[in-house]
Amino acid sequence: xxxxxxxxxxxxxxxxxxxxxxxxxxxxxxxxxxxxxxxxxxxxxxxxxxxxxxxxxxxxxxxxxxxxxxxxxxxxxxxxxxxxxxxxxxxxxxxxxxxxxxxxxxxxxxxxxxxxxxxxxxxxxxxxxxxxxxxxxxxxxxxxxxxxxxxxxxxxxxxxxxxxxxxxxxxxxxxxxxxxxxxxxxxxxxxxxxxxxxxxxxxxxxxxxxxxxxxxxxxxxxxxxxxxxxxxxxxxxxxxxxxxxxxxxxxxxxxxxxxxxxxxxxxxxxxxxxxxxxxxxxxxxxxxxxxxxxxxxxxxxxxxxxxxxxxx
Amino acid sequence: xxxxxxxxxxxxxxxxxxxxxxxxxxxxxxxxxxxxxxxxxxxxxxxxxxxxxxxxxxxxxxxxxxxxxxxxxxxxxxxxxxxxxxxxxxxxxxxxxxxxxxxxxxxxxxxxxxxxxxxxxxxxxxxxxxxxxxxxxxxxxxxxxxxxxxxxxxxxxxxxxxxxxxxxxxxxxxxxxxxxxxxxxxxxxxxxxxxxxxxxxxxxxxxxxxxxxxxxxxxxxxxxxxxxxxxxxxxxxxxxxxxxxxxxxxxxxxxxxxxxxxxxxxxxxxxxxxxxxxxx
Numbered sequence: 001x002x003x004x005x006x007x008x009x010x011x012x013x014x015x016x017x018x019x020x021x022x023x024x025x026x027x028x029x030x031x032x033x034x035x036x037x038x039x040x041x042x043x044x045x046x047x048x049x050x051x052x053x054x055x056x057x058x059x060x061x062x063x064x065x066x067x068x069x070x071x072x073x074x075x076x077x078x079x080x081x082x083x084x085x086x087x088x089x090x091x092x093x094x095x096x097x098x099x100x101x102x103x104x105x106x107x108x109x110x111x112x113x114x115x116x117x118x119x120x121x122x123x124x125x126x127x128x129x130x131x132x133x134x135x136x137x138x139x140x141x142x143x144x145x146x147x148x149x150x151x152x153x154x155x156x157x158x159x160x161x162x163x164x165x166x167x168x169x170x171x172x173x174x175x176x177x178x179x180x181x182x183x184x185x186x187x188x189x190x191x192x193x194x195x196x197x198x199x200x201x202x203x204x205x206x207x208x209x210x211x212x213x214x215x216x217x218x219x220x221x222x223x224x225x226x227x228x229x230x231x232x233x234x235x236x237x238x239x240x241x242x243x244x245x246x247x248x249x250x251x252x253x254x255x256x257x258x259x260x261x262x263x264x265x266x267x268x269x270x271x272x273x274x275x276x277x278x279x280x281x282x283x284x285x286x287x288x289x290x291x292x293x294x295x296x297x298x299x300x301x302x303x304x305x306x307x308x309x310x311x312x
Numbered sequence: 313x314x315x316x317x318x319x320x321x322x323x324x325x326x327x328x329x330x331x332x333x334x335x336x337x338x339x340x341x342x343x344x345x346x347x348x349x350x351x352x353x354x355x356x357x358x359x360x361x362x363x364x365x366x367x368x369x370x371x372x373x374x375x376x377x378x379x380x381x382x383x384x385x386x387x388x389x390x391x392x393x394x395x396x397x398x399x400x401x402x403x404x405x406x407x408x409x410x411x412x413x414x415x416x417x418x419x420x421x422x423x424x425x426x427x428x429x430x431x432x433x434x435x436x437x438x439x440x441x442x443x444x445x446x447x448x449x450x451x452x453x454x455x456x457x458x459x460x461x462x463x464x465x466x467x468x469x470x471x472x473x474x475x476x477x478x479x480x481x482x483x484x485x486x487x488x489x490x491x492x493x494x495x496x497x498x499x500x501x502x503x504x505x506x507x508x509x510x511x512x513x514x515x516x517x518x519x520x521x522x523x524x525x526x527x528x529x530x531x532x533x534x535x536x537x538x539x540x541x542x543x544x545x546x547x548x549x550x551x552x553x554x555x556x557x558x559x560x561x562x563x564x565x566x567x568x569x570x571x572x573x574x575x576x577x578x579x580x581x582x583x584x585x586x587x588x589x590x591x592x
Contacts, residue, residue: 023496024415028423030404031467038442038464039430045441105336111329119337121575126340128571130525132542133563136549137347140556148346148363184340189590192582196591230589234431241434244527244542248549262528265436270532275440282437289432 050279057273070280080281082256083264084288090171090260091239091292094178095232101179102186103228106194107216109187120191127184135248138177139164142249164250167257174258177245182238186231193227194220229300236296240289261285347567350560358556373557374565381544381558383565390540390566393455394523397462401519402512404463405470410500412471413478414486424471428587431468435528443532453535461529466519469587473518476588477511478504514580521570541566 050070053062074080105123109116126134141149142163150160164170201223205215221228243262246252252259252267265285269278350358352369377383411417412424442461446452481504489499527542534543545562548555574581582590 020416021418024411024417027407027411027415028417031408031427031471032423034400034404034460034464034467035427035430038460039433039438042438042441042445043433045445046437049441108329108332108336113326113329113333115330116333119333121578122337123340124578124581125344125571125575128521128574129344129567130527130542130545130563130570132525132527132545133347133567134343136545136559136563137343137350139549140350140559141343141346146359146361146363151361151363180340180343185585189582189586192590227590230586234586237432241436247527248546262434262436266528269436269440278440279437282434282440285434286437289434293432 046279047283049276050283052276054276054279055272055274063276066276070277071284073277074280074284077281079256079259079264080284083259083261086171086257086259087240087242087261088292090175090178090242090258091236093175094182094239094242095235097175098179098183098186098235099228099232101183102190102231103224105183105187106191107220109191110194124184124188126181127188129181131181131244132248134177134181135245138173138180138245139249142173164258165254167255170250170254170257174242174246174250177249178239178242181245182235186235189231190224190227193224197223225300229296233293233296236292237289240285240292261288344567347560347563350556351564353557355557373561376558377561377565381548381562383541383544383562386539386541386544387565389455389538390524393458393538393540394462394520396455397459397466397523398516398520400459400463401466401470402516405467405515406474406508406512408467409471409474409478410504413475414483424475427468427471429468430464431587439529439532442529446533452533453537455538457533458530458538458540461533462519462523462526465526466523469519469522469584470515472587472589473515473584474508474511474588476583477508481507510580511583514577514584517573517577518581518584521574524566524570 051067052064053066053069055061055063109120129137141147144150144160144162144165147163149163153160162169163173197220201219202215205219210218241262242260243266246258246260246263247266250258252263262285265278265281268274268281349365351373352371353364353367354370354372357364357367408427412420417423442457443452446457451457485507486499486503489503490496494502525542526540527546530540531543531546534540541562545559545566548558548562
């Protein structure tokens with residue numbers, strides 16, 4: 001703005017710039033205040049709690065300063081490490097599957113046959129449904145004896161499945177629910193990206209005699225990369241935090257087979273009221289999310305993409 | 313591009329594509345259809361096996377939702393909390409986006425990424441301190457606590473999406489208004505804001521959706537007075553048993569507003585969901 005304002009016949013350039021900066025700060029003030037009071041302050045409070053033994057439910061235990069003791073405990077907490085591994089497994093499976101499915105769907109719907117617009121609109125609805133409602137519905141459908149899923153399987157001659165009732169199938173069921181709810185999100189974004197691609201590279205590929213598969217891997221996928229990276233990044237961050245559907249369907253069971261990080265954290269905090277330790281665990285979770293995001297960003301060259309976008 | 317990625321023209325491949333598209337649509341639509349059917353069944357029909365596809369619909373579950381679970385209070389709470397939080401986030405966030413897009417502010421990128429980092433924060437980190445602080449301030453279990461939290465959660469969307477929308481409006485339009493003697497505020501209010509309306513509407517729908525569907529924070533930061541719809545819906549579930557009709561009815565009731573709102577506003581959905589990064 002300043003560069004172009006300099007050409008305006010306004011008295012002093014320096015006063016103008018100072019005024020600009022001042023107005024800019026005033027505009028940012030409400031956001032900064034909300035972020036400090038509701039965001040930063042609780043965060044620092046939590047950081048402080050994480051170095052204490054604060055647990056209001058047992059007043060006879062030591063509540064004061066324990067240094068990094070909670071963090072040291074966390075590293076040997078088998079339950080916590082188990083939750084981390086489960087969460088990473090869940091995230092990789094869920095994001096990987098929904099990304100694959102979303103790309104296939106986007107390619108299919110990009111054929112733009114008659115009536116596809118309506119079907120596309122129906123497909124995006126799952127991402128709009130309240131996760132608690134998603135949990136309730138899938139839990140009802142996955143009932144082993146009376147549920148409609150096993151009934152549908154029986155029509156196809158497939159024996160009934162235990163769904164959330166057994167360890168491995170419980171994890172698979174949670175991934176299924178997550179894929180069902182969030183593939184539409186990935187699909188919507190990737191479809192938008194696909195629609196915006198220029199035509200000429202595809203024409204060139206066709207002239208060079210590339211097969212559809214070659215065209216997909218050599219032309220479509222590289223050009224879609226920025227969009228895929230953004231969609232995956234948003235999904236990864238949310239998948240690591242998954243809570244609502246698992247809380248409704250399995251509560252982390254059976255036998256801790258779906259005990260994702262957020263479920264374990266909720267137990268430490270709200271069942272055992274071990275708040276100091278819980279705060280340390282949530283800070284470690286935050287660091288894990290940060291690490292995953294940074295690795296992903298570095299590996300996929302996300303920052304380079306953002307900078308190029310800014311430069312344009 | 314469609315003509316180059318897939319062979320066309322054959323009737324059989326056309327039917328194949330339709331079949332695939334229909335299977336995919338059925339997979340994504342079925343649970344929603346099932347939830348809706350279950351919400352309209354009587355207690356007898358709902359636990360029938362094999363499941364009933366044809367039955368005489370009843371609104372009994374919805375009636376129970378309002379009499380047994382106090383859904384009306386929750387509905388009012390949800391509407392009040394989410395609407396106010398959306399409004400506050402829109403106002404604060406749009407002002408900030410305008411500041412970042414048009415003014416010479418120090419540490420611009422740092423501030424923008426700080427706002428974005430809210431999107432990454434696990435709610436579990438701040439929920440306990442919020443609970444403790446709210447208890448001390450006496451705002452626990454009041455709508456204001458959730459309003460504050462949801463306002464914060466909406467900010468990254470508003471700031472990032474609106475920044476992109478504002479950057480896309482040519483500065484020359486605003487400069488022309490300035491030269492014509494508009495003040496900076498008039499210039500924003502009369503010239504920029506009307507051009508931003510589609511972007512504002514789209515962002516509003518997205519942050520409304522995320523706040524409306526939020527459960528974890530609402531379940532911990534409220535106890536009886538300020539409970540929102542997802543919280544009372546979750547209370548229809550006990551560890552071992554589940555009231556099918558009640559749960560389904562609650563699911564339909566709370567999902568309906570968002571589905572209607574978003575489907576009406578589909579155009580800029582992608583832009584909003586990706587925080588401005590992908591054009592819809």
